[in-house]
Amino acid sequence: MLGLSAKDTRLFLIVIAMVAFAPFLMNPFPTDSAMAQFNAGYPDLMQRFVIFGIFAIGFNILFGLTGYLSFGHAAFLGVGSYAAMWVFKLLGMNVLPALALSIVLSGLFAVVIGYVSLRRSGIYFSILTLAFAMMSYALAYSVLAADMDGPDQQGMLQKGLTGGETGLQLTLSDPRVLGQSTTAEGNIPVPNLFGIEMRDATELVLGNWAFTFSAGYYIAGVIMLIAFYISIRIFRSPFGLMLQAIKTNQTRLNYTGLNSRPYTLAAFVISGMYAGLAGGLMVAMDPLAGPERMFWTASGEVVLMTILGGVGTLIGPVLGAGAIKYMENILSKINKDTLYEWFSFMPDGLEGLLVTMVYPFVGKGWHLTLGIIFMLVVIFLPGGLVEGGQRIRGLFGRKKKTETDTPDGAKSPAE
Amino acid sequence: MGILEIKNVGKRFGGLQALSEVNLSVAENTVHAIIGPNGAGKSTLLNCLVGKLIPDTGSVTFQGQSLLGRKPHEINQLGVSRVFQTPEIFADLTVMENVMIPCFAHRDGAFKMNAIGSVATQGDIKTQAEAILEDVNMLDKRHMHASSMSRGDKRRLEMAMCLVQEPKLLLLDEPTAGMARADTNNTIDLLKEIKEKRDITMAIIEHDMHVVFSMAERITVLAQGTPLVEDTPDNIKGHPKVREAYLGEAQV
Numbered sequence A: 001m002l003g004l005s006a007k008d009t010r011l012f013l014i015v016i017a018m019v020a021f022a023p024f025l026m027n028p029f030p031t032d033s034a035m036a037q038f039n040a041g042y043p044d045l046m047q048r049f050v051i052f053g054i055f056a057i058g059f060n061i062l063f064g065l066t067g068y069l070s071f072g073h074a075a076f077l078g079v080g081s082y083a084a085m086w087v088f089k090l091l092g093m094n095v096l097p098a099l100a101l102s103i104v105l106s107g108l109f110a111v112v113i114g115y116v117s118l119r120r121s122g123i124y125f126s127i128l129t130l131a132f133a134m135m136s137y138a139l140a141y142s143v144l145a146a147d148m149d150g151p152d153q154q155g156m157l158q159k160g161l162t163g164g165e166t167g168l169q170l171t172l173s174d175p176r177v178l179g180q181s182t183t184a185e186g187n188i189p190v191p192n193l194f195g196i197e198m199r200d201a202t203e204l205v206l207g208n209w210a211f212t213f214s215a216g217y218y219i220a221g222v223i224m225l226i227a228f229y230i231s232i233r234i235f236r237s238p239f240g241l242m243l244q245a246i247k248t249n250q251t252r253l254n255y256t257g258l259n260s261r262p263y264t265l266a267a268f269v270i271s272g273m274y275a276g277l278a279g280g281l282m283v284a285m286d287p288l289a290g291p292e293r294m295f296w297t298a299s300g301e302v303v304l305m306t307i308l309g310g311v312g313t314l315i316g317p318v319l320g321a322g323a324i325k326y327m328e329n330i331l332s333k334i335n336k337d338t339l340y341e342w343f344s345f346m347p348d349g350l351e352g353l354l355v356t357m358v359y360p361f362v363g364k365g366w367h368l369t370l371g372i373i374f375m376l377v378v379i380f381l382p383g384g385l386v387e388g389g390q391r392i393r394g395l396f397g398r399k400k401k402t403e404t405d406t407p408d409g410a411k412s413p414a415e
Numbered sequence B: 001m002g003i004l005e006i007k008n009v010g011k012r013f014g015g016l017q018a019l020s021e022v023n024l025s026v027a028e029n030t031v032h033a034i035i036g037p038n039g040a041g042k043s044t045l046l047n048c049l050v051g052k053l054i055p056d057t058g059s060v061t062f063q064g065q066s067l068l069g070r071k072p073h074e075i076n077q078l079g080v081s082r083v084f085q086t087p088e089i090f091a092d093l094t095v096m097e098n099v100m101i102p103c104f105a106h107r108d109g110a111f112k113m114n115a116i117g118s119v120a121t122q123g124d125i126k127t128q129a130e131a132i133l134e135d136v137n138m139l140d141k142r143h144m145h146a147s148s149m150s151r152g153d154k155r156r157l158e159m160a161m162c163l164v165q166e167p168k169l170l171l172l173d174e175p176t177a178g179m180a181r182a183d184t185n186n187t188i189d190l191l192k193e194i195k196e197k198r199d200i201t202m203a204i205i206e207h208d209m210h211v212v213f214s215m216a217e218r219i220t221v222l223a224q225g226t227p228l229v230e231d232t233p234d235n236i237k238g239h240p241k242v243r244e245a246y247l248g249e250a251q252v
Helices: A006-020 A034-038 A043-066 A074-090 A095-117 A122-141 A215-236 A238-248 A250-254 A260-285 A296-309 A316-333 A336-345 A348-361 A363-380 A384-396 A398-404 B042-050 B072-077 B095-105 B123-135 B151-163 B181-197 B209-215 B233-237 B240-247
Strands: A201-206 A209-214 B004-013 B016-026 B031-035 B057-062 B080-083 B169-173 B201-205 B218-223 B226-231
Touching (some): A043 A260, A074 A095, A122 A296, A250 A260, A250 B072, A316 A363, A363 A384, B031 B042, B031 B209, B042 B072, B218 B233
Antiparallel strands (some): B004 B016
């Protein structure tokens, strides 16, 4: 289907189904049950899953295929966000032009950063990209936020290009030449896709379950599917093969008459554009862009996502992004009271002890859990969650595997 | 005038004069071996030919074009391929993919961003790759992972990758280093077969005299960075200067 092999088609269909039914899949627990806090099926979080999925898919095109570890990818995320914000401020609230500008601008940004950084490889490349990202952060945080029009003048450049530490926000006085500055009710208009507002949602109540279907999630989901499809095509293309060749043996590639630089630059720009798209989508869902989006921790997060899910695999980055965002949003919500509730069936002393022991790993300490899981995955499943999945499948379906062990199956970093 | 002309090449590493006044001419369609004891400058000379090192003095011309200052990939595009001492292959990929990459690159080496097509549907590239694998008797191994093969097979694969580009000059850096005798003989047979089938010039750097004397048409002996003698294998065998440099035998 669509020029994909049978195996890739199957994977793509599974991802389509997962995106389409996520509101159900993520909400397995009835709303009034004690487990309801583990439900992730609310629009805000699901949007984050797919947006960071796009970010990680793009990052994987660079890191997974060429092996160049960029430690400054959040810079493109930030550029995409600011670009989309400016379209919302100047042009109108339709998300399509905003996303288009996010992609184009972050792509151009990637050409410049990539051209310089790709002169080196290995750790030096990582450090160069990190330096660029932190420079971008500094630019957004202070330099570009300097008052350009004087402090009290009403105007779009009041807080400079980036709005400094408070971030870039929509105001009632933004021109929005193709739209309206203010709605009839006197509010700031909401990002929309030809009239479908991002925060539109319908709720479906089935017995004890409540499922929310949000327009924003499905629009982001469709965009992620397109991004995922493009990444499959790149992985399977001659271009993708060249990128893999760069990762395995650059010396041989040079002695094969190929200059690897244009290939790595192309991969860098593509993955920068993915990051820009993710950044644009982030402000489409929540129109506010701050410089912290470019901070190095944000760059590190996408590295974690990709490694956790499985570097160089197609679906891995999406899984990794989902896992990390799930923990960030669900584990961090658990507080001491919740823990006391869980362990209330135990004798008093034991209850207190258990709460004290578990508490450091939840709530604000969720990073600790993430760290432990990350270490376990890297040590025991170097191929990430995808390798875990393959091992489980191997346990259950060994017979089936010999049957499908076709030539192409010999090398399967695919799923 | 040979296909490869090396004139007065000198290269210095700090206090070590690795090469000095190397003059060498490789005639077209011959197998030319460069031998010499360890540290004679064989590998340095080879690195000067492929653009990895730039000689301090002298000139290197291939078919009348200077190779100095060109990058390895540019030199390859002129028709010079190199086989390394330790096989340099794409270890993470399959044998078939290994051979398909030089097919995609072919001779011009231009940047082609074919991100739309699928590797699986490249008919002509596949045929080309399969033909060369057939040539080196590796067609049955085409779906194997390159990293899981024996050293002899890796060497074979590397040669296939070089040959598919139809180079005019093939540089071989100790092609049988670290191989068992049987593998060495296989490699010799393979090289002879390659030579018979196509117009190709080979320059071999080798330690193993067995290989050199069973293949080479001309031999240059390098010692301490300078060519000692250049002659046919038969004359080299009995040459007193060679025996001295090589075996440490005193001249009688």
